[in-house]
Amino acid sequence: MTDTSANRLPPADIDLTSAQVRRELPARAKPYWHISTPGVHLGYYKGGRGAAWYGRKFVGEGRYRQTKLGPSRDEDAAGGLSFVEALEALVAWASDGAPTNGTPAAPAPREGRRQAERAAKQLQPTRLDTISRAWAQERPDVDFWLAGFFLRLEYAHYLHDRRVQEVAKQAGANVGDLHVLLALRRNGPGVAMRPTDLYRELLVTSGAITKRLDNLRAQNLIERVADAGDRRSELVRLTASGQAVADAAMTRITESLKRIVAASGLGREELIQLDEGFRRLIAAM
DNA sequence: CGAAACGTACTAACTGACTA
DNA sequence: TAGTCAGTTAGTACGTTTCG
Numbered sequence: 387m388t389d390t391s392a393n394r395l396p397p398a399d400i401d402l403t404s405a406q407v408r409r410e411l412p413a414r415a416k417p418y419w420h421i422s423t424p425g426v427h428l429g430y431y432k433g434g435r436g437a438a439w440y441g442r443k444f445v446g447e448g449r450y451r452q453t454k455l456g457p458s459r460d461e462d463a464a465g466g467l468s469f470v471e472a473l474e475a476l477v478a479w480a481s482d483g484a485p486t487n488g489t490p491a492a493p494a495p496r497e498g499r500r501q502a503e504r505a506a507k508q509l510q511p512t513r514l515d516t517i518s519r520a521w522a523q524e525r526p527d528v529d530f531w532l533a534g535f536f537l538r539l540e541y542a543h544y545l546h547d548r549r550v551q552e553v554a555k556q557a558g559a560n561v562g563d564l565h566v567l568l569a570l571r572r573n574g575p576g577v578a579m580r581p582t583d584l585y586r587e588l589l590v591t592s593g594a595i596t597k598r599l600d601n602l603r604a605q606n607l608i609e610r611v612a613d614a615g616d617r618r619s620e621l622v623r624l625t626a627s628g629q630a631v632a633d634a635a636m637t638r639i640t641e642s643l644k645r646i647v648a649a650s651g652l653g654r655e656e657l658i659q660l661d662e663g664f665r666r667l668i669a670a671m
Numbered sequence: 672c673g674a675a676a677c678g679t680a681c682t683a684a685c686t687g688a689c690t691a
Numbered sequence: 692t693a694g695t696c697a698g699t700t701a702g703t704a705c706g707t708t709t710c711g
Contacts, residue, residue, distance in 0.1 A: 562700075582676060594701050596678055619676060619709090675710075686699080691692105 408437070408460055428476050430458065439472035441479050453479055553638045557631045559605070562590070564635055566598050567607060570624045571632035578611055578621035607631055 408430055411418055417429030417440045429440030429452075437458035443451055455475040459466035467475065518537075521530045547561070554564040565588050570579060585595040599622060602608040607628035613619040624632065647657065 560700080580676080581678095591702055592677065593679080593703075597700075600678095673711095675708100677706105677708085679704105679706080681702105681704085683702080684700085686697105688695105688697085690695080 408432070408458075428455075428473060437466075439467050439475070441476040443479075455479065549642050550639060553635050553642070556638065557635050559602075559607070559631065562594070563598050563601050563607075564632075566595070566602060566622075567624065567628055567632040568636060570608065570622065571629060571636070575629055576623065578613075578623040580613070580619050580621060582619075584622065602628065 411430070411432055413432045413434055415433075417431040419427045419429050419442070427442050429442060431438045431440055437460050439455040439458055441453050441455050455467065455472050457466040458472070459468045518530050518534045521528065521533070550564070551561045554561045557564060559567070566584060569584055569587050570577070573579060581592065581595050581599060584599075585592050588595070590598075599608065599610070603610060606625055609623050609625050610620045611623055613621050652660075
């Protein structure tokens with residue numbers, strides 16, 4: 387696979403998920419494009435001598451960088467890439483920009499492969515587009531744009547949550563436990579909090595906090611200390627290892643966010659405008 | 672003595688692994 | 692690929708303890 391020079395291309399979105407749809411596409415000189423994520427598109431080239439998958443990503447100023455991902459399985463059952471495999475290759479290429487040799491990646495271990503397939507499926511915006519189209523068909527009297535906007539917000543939150551889950555997993559905790567560690571950490575090293583303050587801050591029930599605290603204490607990540615001012619209460623404090631886990635997790639989360647922003651191509655000014663918009667929306671809710 | 676803080680038991684929902 | 696099942700997680704209800 388070879389990177390071509392960045393070139394100007396108009397946006398387009400063809401549904402390439404179905405082999406039937408791909409079969410019905412007429413051969414043409416340029417690939418058909420499917421929007422995988424904003425700025426990252428999966429291409430399906432169909433010519434007289436075969437079919438192949440392409441990828442392109444937005445590089446700013448209306449320009450795209452394009453690459454060949456590999457032959458399509460539609461035309462090469464033995465060595466070609468399926469839609470999901472092409473999407474995986476696209477995600478890998480778009481995330482680090484490293485060109486591959488045009489052949490599918492070596493088979494991953496079973497679980498790793500399943501995770502990659504699931505991740506690739508989650509990256510398909512067609513789910514959201516399908517919902518938008520369905521509403522537009524069922525209720526043409528309603529402008530779905532606003533609902534679609536919030537649907538994308540929910541999806542962004544979902545994807546962010548998955549990344550936080552990964553970070554928690556690397557730290558040997560679940561995401562709920564990690565949120566407790568981070569809540570304790572941001573209140574300052576060595577500061578003890580009441581379980582009541584924790585469940586109010588984390589928007590969970592007291593029962594849920596009790597379980598999380600039991601888990602964290604069993605892992606020696608927190609310690610319980612008597613509250614001199616209230617004998618009903620037993621305060622919660624990070625241990626040294628708990629603080630180390632919280633700090634490491636926060637570093638990983640921040641680095642992950644930086645990578646996402648860099649990959650999106652959004653500038654600081656654009657992010658500040660988005661942030662201001664979100665603040666105003668939240669204040670109005 | 673009512674209210675608040677916390678913990679426990681039980682239940683529902685979700686997720687992932689396994690199997691046909 | 693769909694269905695099943697076990698494990699996990701969080702929520703609700705309620706009991707106990709303590710405060711004001």
